[in-house]
Amino acid sequence: xxxxxxxxxxxxxxxxxxxxxxxxxxxxxxxxxxxxxxxxxxxxxxxxxxxxxxxxxxxxxxxxxxxxxxxxxxxxxxxxxxxxxxxxxxxx
Numbered sequence: 001x002x003x004x005x006x007x008x009x010x011x012x013x014x015x016x017x018x019x020x021x022x023x024x025x026x027x028x029x030x031x032x033x034x035x036x037x038x039x040x041x042x043x044x045x046x047x048x049x050x051x052x053x054x055x056x057x058x059x060x061x062x063x064x065x066x067x068x069x070x071x072x073x074x075x076x077x078x079x080x081x082x083x084x085x086x087x088x089x090x091x092x
Contacts, residue, residue, distance in 0.1 A: 009088070012053065013088045021060070022084070025075060029076065
């Protein structure tokens with residue numbers, strides 16, 4: 001049996017909400033803010049805070065645009081985020 005190193009767990013992804021966001025985005029090419037929020041069943045503020053942390057870490061890319069004169073924020077998982085998710089799951 002090999003030694004298990006719990007310190008190797010990605011603390012950023014170990015949050016229930018952030019893990020849910022990354023898992024959701026792994027199955028979607030892009031998703032707007034409301035789709036992410038609704039998929040993970042959380043509040044606007046909570047989703048916003050966790051998405052920002054993932055963006056700051058380079059796990060999530062953000063694109064802002066206007067649709068029918070209304071702002072829309074699109075999120076997608078970066079290659080770095082996908083690799084982090086795969087490593088996290090493999091470590092479990």
